[in-house]
Amino acid sequence: xxxPRDVTSLKQLVLGRKDVQDLSDTETELPHELxxxxxxxxxxxxxxxxxxxxxxxxxxVVKSDVQPGYLHRCFEKESEHATYTQVFPYTDRxxxxxxxxxNVGWAMAVEKLMGLTARIPKRTxxxxxxxxxxxxxxxxxxxxxxxxxxxxxxxxFLYFLKSREWFYELLEKVSGARLTHSxxxxxGVAKDLPDNFDAxxxxxxxxxxxxxxxxxxxxxxxxxxxxxxxxxxxxxxxEALATGCVGPIARACGVDYDVRKDYPYSIYPEVEFDxxxxxxxxxxxxxxxxxxxxxxxxRILRQCLKQIPDGPTMVDDPRCSLPPKxxxxxxxxxxxxxxxxxxxxxxxxxGEGYSFVEGGNGELGFFIVxxxxxxxxxxxxRSPSFVHLSTASQLxxxxxxxxxxxxxxxxxxIGGECDK
Amino acid sequence: xxxxxxxxxxxxxxxxxxxxxxxHGDEVAWVKREGLVAVATWLKNDPSMxxxxxxxxxxxxxxxxxxxxLPPSSAWNESKPRFEVCYQLRSHTHKYRLRLKxxxxxxxxxxxxxxxxxxxxxxxxxxxxxxxxxxFDGHPxxxxxYLYEEFVGYPLRKDYPKEKRQPLxxxxxxxINPIKAPDGGHHGDR
Numbered sequence: 001x002x003x004p005r006d007v008t009s010l011k012q013l014v015l016g017r018k019d020v021q022d023l024s025d026t027e028t029e030l031p032h033e034l035x036x037x038x039x040x041x042x043x044x045x046x047x048x049x050x051x052x053x054x055x056x057x058x059x060x061v062v063k064s065d066v067q068p069g070y071l072h073r074c075f076e077k078e079s080e081h082a083t084y085t086q087v088f089p090y091t092d093r094x095x096x097x098x099x100x101x102x103n104v105g106w107a108m109a110v111e112k113l114m115g116l117t118a119r120i121p122k123r124t125x126x127x128x129x130x131x132x133x134x135x136x137x138x139x140x141x142x143x144x145x146x147x148x149x150x151x152x153x154x155x156x157f158l159y160f161l162k163s164r165e166w167f168y169e170l171l172e173k174v175s176g177a178r179l180t181h182s183x184x185x186x187x188g189v190a191k192d193l194p195d196n197f198d199a200x201x202x203x204x205x206x207x208x209x210x211x212x213x214x215x216x217x218x219x220x221x222x223x224x225x226x227x228x229x230x231x232x233x234x235x236x237x238x239e240a241l242a243t244g245c246v247g248p249i250a251r252a253c254g255v256d257y258d259v260r261k262d263y264p265y266s267i268y269p270e271v272e273f274d275x276x277x278x279x280x281x282x283x284x285x286x287x288x289x290x291x292x293x294x295x296x297x298x299r300i301l302r303q304c305l306k307q308i309p310d311g312p313t314m315v316d317d318p319r320c321s322l323p324p325k326x327x328x329x330x331x332x333x334x335x336x337x338x339x340x341x342x343x344x345x346x347x348x349x350x351g352e353g354y355s356f357v358e359g360g361n362g363e364l365g366f367f368i369v370x371x372x373x374x375x376x377x378x379x380x381x382r383s384p385s386f387v388h389l390s391t392a393s394q395l396x397x398x399x400x401x402x403x404x405x406x407x408x409x410x411x412x413x414i415g416g417e418c419d420k
Numbered sequence: 421x422x423x424x425x426x427x428x429x430x431x432x433x434x435x436x437x438x439x440x441x442x443x444h445g446d447e448v449a450w451v452k453r454e455g456l457v458a459v460a461t462w463l464k465n466d467p468s469m470x471x472x473x474x475x476x477x478x479x480x481x482x483x484x485x486x487x488x489x490l491p492p493s494s495a496w497n498e499s500k501p502r503f504e505v506c507y508q509l510r511s512h513t514h515k516y517r518l519r520l521k522x523x524x525x526x527x528x529x530x531x532x533x534x535x536x537x538x539x540x541x542x543x544x545x546x547x548x549x550x551x552x553x554x555x556f557d558g559h560p561x562x563x564x565x566y567l568y569e570e571f572v573g574y575p576l577r578k579d580y581p582k583e584k585r586q587p588l589x590x591x592x593x594x595x596i597n598p599i600k601a602p603d604g605g606h607h608g609d610r
Contacts, residue, residue: 067565068565068566069565069566069567069568072566072567074575076551076576077575077576077582078582080582081582112444112445113444238472241472241473241512242472242473242474242538242539242540243539243540244473244474244475244538244540244544255512257473257512262515263515347488349489350487350488350489350490351443351444352443352444352446352480353443353444353445353446354446354475354508354519363475365475365476367476367478367506367508369480371484371485371486371487371488372487372488372489372490373488377480377484377485378478378480378481380476380478382475382476382508386543386544386547387540387543387544389543390540390542390543390544419566420566
């Protein structure tokens, strides 16, 4: 017959604890040493290829070294050897979830140096804002969907990707390519919107709103989702500013900074929208800010569809617009102009300028130095992902390994943009 | 708008500011290397400036600088410093923007680090070091960020050919790839 259980012997079983009731981790006296774990470069829960060398104490991260660069494709070096128009396909591949915004950002930077900013036709500006906001929607849908999937909510992922696909299909109708659009040109856009675009977009927006109601119902008060997101990876407003954070991450911390409002460009002053700002700066607030931005983008798109005027889609300036095809084939002057335009590139006056737009992840800027030839002397991309990733080490500090997944998901590091 | 910033800079740090200019609406202040940290600290903390949010760091290599449409005197020559380190700053409170520029000569490619003033510049300065080989004095952890430690040279310098290839990490403890390229080099060499 077994002896009655003795409490004192049980005490010894619970090693390092003062007594059986004490379940805290504070009084541990177990011998332990730090373990080094490599997370990435190829890890199913990582957005893009990034390596984190973690020093963990049990499950807790005590030190980490985040190493980007696995996707470095020499954007800046290649740009120095390409004409200004040839850079557009490269910008597509920076943030490949919202390529249109990169296109617009690059075009605006070149236009700034050429002094064309105020001369872009109204319809062109509206088209640019429409495609930018559609891109912002695809960006946020991907970010939220993928993060939710990594926390186990696979349905939300499928719903949002279904919706994203509608936007990709629409953008494919606009530009001809599903993902790498290269739709914007210096001085305008490649072509006008397709027929029935209004009806298609309106339908897509209505359907997307329905999807969002479903997904919000699945996620917002989901216990697992909230437990994994709330209070995780929090940052204060001061930290967000000092580390250069922008976009939804900074706004979740209470930094009311949105390029579209603070340094208004294009036709953003003509549309009404609100900038959501969070309070706690944790992953859950980042999620809520993104959800609200989706709604605001839909609101902007509806207004744009109402307000878009008729007009040209290219500025009338021989420096950057191609001659009409009819003239190119029939007159020698236009033929030569076309040839010089394509081969030598657009001549941008010597100088330098930094131009920025509100990308999916925040302030996306291009700093161009021109030496007066058809190719940029220097092209620098201020990528928000890179800046945000630099805070990752600080954000995951003292969290569990499992918390790295939502933190990384909500940082929304896009490998192409971060590594350039 | 931010002309105020340039005027205030000239007034408070007359000895450290070499030149101020406005280019395409961007305010630029050329700062002497020795005075950079003092100017940056003042810009960050002075209540009338409050440049609390850094934007980016990069560098311009002027080696091939022969601009079309500008007088020949503006072209680069040996007597001018080859590199310009650019710090772009933003004041969240006042909505100012400002670019600080520091001239860095080739033979002494050092620049004081501002990572201690704005933590965001930690990675950005590493990137600039990685691509241009500018050494940031006082940086807490200056090592390559995009490329691997064994990489030779600085790819965004103008004298680094675009076509140049370098074999990926060649480690002594690994066997060398026995397959030779036709020109006798290893695969990946060019």
